[in-house]
Amino acid sequence: MEGEEGTDNWGCRLIGVDKLTGEKVEGPKVTVKMAKDAGWWDKNGSYWLKMTEMMLKYRAAAYFARAEWPEGLMGANIDYEVGAGDAEEEGAAHA
Secondary structure, eight states: OBSOTTSTTOEEOOEEEOTTTOOEEEOOOEEHHHHHHHTOTTSTTBSTTTSHHHHHHHHHHHHHHHHHOHHHHTTOOOGGGTTOOOBHHHHHHTO
């Protein structure tokens, strides 16, 4: 986790190491500000307020996989990518 908890700059960035090259690979940082700007934070039934750290980690992992390891996903969608999945009503629809 990066930044100060409870502020808009609190966020998460997934960092991996390429097994073949040893190169450090960084995904994009996902922050509370990003969630607010994207409308995830204020969405009806949003988990962002209740489980902020977990949602930051989920988004960071999804963005890392999409950007840096798409072949690992083999075209599959991450749960909440289908309908943003950051709200209770969407989670139930995809369960």
